[in-house]
Amino acid sequence: xxxxxxxxxxxxxxxxxxxxxxxxxxxxxxxxxxxxxxxxxxxxxxxxxxxxxxxxxxxxxxxxxxxxxxxxxxxxxxxxxxxxxxxxxxxxxxxxxxxxxxxxxxxxxxxxxxx
Amino acid sequence: xxxxxxxxxxxxxxxxxxxxxxxxxxxxxxxxxxxxxxxxxxxxxxxxxxxxxxxxxxxxxxxxxxxxxxxxxxxxxxxxxxxxxxxxxxxxxxxxxxxxxxxxxxxxxxxx
Numbered sequence: 001x002x003x004x005x006x007x008x009x010x011x012x013x014x015x016x017x018x019x020x021x022x023x024x025x026x027x028x029x030x031x032x033x034x035x036x037x038x039x040x041x042x043x044x045x046x047x048x049x050x051x052x053x054x055x056x057x058x059x060x061x062x063x064x065x066x067x068x069x070x071x072x073x074x075x076x077x078x079x080x081x082x083x084x085x086x087x088x089x090x091x092x093x094x095x096x097x098x099x100x101x102x103x104x105x106x107x108x109x110x111x112x113x114x115x
Numbered sequence: 116x117x118x119x120x121x122x123x124x125x126x127x128x129x130x131x132x133x134x135x136x137x138x139x140x141x142x143x144x145x146x147x148x149x150x151x152x153x154x155x156x157x158x159x160x161x162x163x164x165x166x167x168x169x170x171x172x173x174x175x176x177x178x179x180x181x182x183x184x185x186x187x188x189x190x191x192x193x194x195x196x197x198x199x200x201x202x203x204x205x206x207x208x209x210x211x212x213x214x215x216x217x218x219x220x221x222x223x224x225x226x227x
Contacts, residue, residue: 004158042204042217043159056214091158104149104215106158 002026004107006092012113018080021110025073025094029105031055034067034077035091037109043091049075079112087114127224128195136190136221138205143186145207149215150179150190154201162190162203192223200225 035043051072151159
């Protein structure tokens with residue numbers, strides 16, 4: 001079974017530029033999460049989708065971050081304009097159901113460096 | 116507010132010895148806890164979980180202990196191997212809240 005796929009793996013941009021990350025969850029997984037992991041910290045939830053609807057985006061900085069999950073499968077996370085403090089690894093995860101459980105599968109992440 | 120923290124940021128253990136990683140949480144409503152392992156350059160990987168109606172759960176070489184009285188849980192890894200070197204996170208969830216809150220993490224280094 002293929003895992004959660006993310007791209008790009010690495011991205012370096014200058015502040016005020018924009019960037020987009022893509023995630024393809026495990027086939028059949030209804031729930032998709034985007035986490036932000038700053039170096040030395042645990043992942044922090046940015047947004048959770050159930051199919052193509054948003055369940056929780058309370059910690060998403062909506063003035064600069066946006067995410068969508070069209071057709072309830074792939075998802076993109078966009079940052080525009082980027083700030084220095086956005087430097088982090090952006091992790092995508094998916095699960096079969098909406099209820100939190102251990103069966104949360106993470107991708108390898110997209111590492112963003114903002115200069 | 117809610118917080119999940121770890122007592123020690125780093126831990127070094129001799130190969131073959133047992134290791135114990137600790138985690139404290141502050142949300143008394145937390146009823147589900149998970150330990151994740153994160154290797155360099157990879158996403159977190161599920162190790163073991165425990166619900167609040169249990170105080171101990173065992174897996175292959177791993178045991179999680181939960182003490183609800185002092186809001187503390189620990190991960191015990193038996194007979195550590197070089198492949199156990201990673202950062203370990205505890206995470207918690209409260210019923211009715213779909214958010215999984217991660218702690219800061221403990222870096223475990225296995226010394227050959």
